[in-house]
Amino acid sequence: GAGVSQSPSNKVTEKGKDVELRCDPISGHTALYWYRQSLGQGLEFLIYFQGNSAPDKSGLPSDRFSAERTGGSVSTLTIQRTQQEDSAVYLCASSPLSSGELFFGEGSRLTVL
Amino acid sequence: AQSVTQPDIHITVSEGASLELRCNYSYGATPYLFWYVQSPGQGLQLLLKYFSGDTLVQGIKGFEAEFKRSQSSFNLRKPSVHWSDAAEYFCAVGAPGDTDKLIFGTGTRLQVFP
Numbered sequence: 001g002a003g004v005s006q007s008p009s010n011k012v013t014e015k016g017k018d019v020e021l022r023c024d025p026i027s028g029h030t031a032l033y034w035y036r037q038s039l040g041q042g043l044e045f046l047i048y049f050q051g052n053s054a055p056d057k058s059g060l061p062s063d064r065f066s067a068e069r070t071g072g073s074v075s076t077l078t079i080q081r082t083q084q085e086d087s088a089v090y091l092c093a094s095s096p097l098s099s100g101e102l103f104f105g106e107g108s109r110l111t112v113l
Numbered sequence: 114a115q116s117v118t119q120p121d122i123h124i125t126v127s128e129g130a131s132l133e134l135r136c137n138y139s140y141g142a143t144p145y146l147f148w149y150v151q152s153p154g155q156g157l158q159l160l161l162k163y164f165s166g167d168t169l170v171q172g173i174k175g176f177e178a179e180f181k182r183s184q185s186s187f188n189l190r191k192p193s194v195h196w197s198d199a200a201e202y203f204c205a206v207g208a209p210g211d212t213d214k215l216i217f218g219t220g221t222r223l224q225v226f227p
Contacts, residue, residue, distance in 0.1 A: 026197035031213060050213060100145055100207060104156035
């Protein structure tokens with residue numbers, strides 16, 4: 001199908017390692033979001049990209065977290081020097097311009113040992 | 114700042130029974146309101162949304178929600194639950210004109226017994 005695709009679906013890493021999570025949004029969607037879903041915590045907003053505008057990074061929990069979006073399409077979320085508290089499901093979503101309807105991928109489950 | 118509260122962490126109902134999932138929000142004006150559903154092993158899917166107008170909105174899968182300004186609530190309802198409705202339900206709020214950053218509640222897990 002033509003939904004939001006995320007990879008890897010599961011990632012186990014050791015504390016202190018860097019990880020990259022990838023998101024392929026729906027073609028033509030101008031907005032792309034990253035959320036983090038932890039048990040009992042709901043969805044935590046991380047970062048938002050809209051077209052060529054500067055991203056809204058207000059939700060990134062620390063400077064170990066960064067994200068980029070190349071060519072207005074694919075996005076990569078990078079977590080440096082992972083910590084155990086980074087363990088969560090990282091969800092990517094895309095949306096047509098300010099529609100309010102986010103289309104989510106199935107997420108990347110990160111486990112930091 | 115916007116916030117969303119879903120007071121029920123876990124709800125169990127029998128198949129065929131009616132359902133109401135609670136959602137309360139905090140926002141200085143009338144926000145945009147959403148309900149999403151996350152079925153096991155699947156991504157979140159939009160059930161319905163409220164921007165303005167009629168305070169009772171219809172969504173997919175037979176769900177509806179009612180915006181009550183006086184109670185700052187946007188409760189989700191379904192008259193007769195099906196076993197396939199077992200999932201986690203998230204309420205979300207966005208700022209009018211800036212729905213780009215949705216704030217989500219912590220979710221309500223629905224279990225359906227036959």
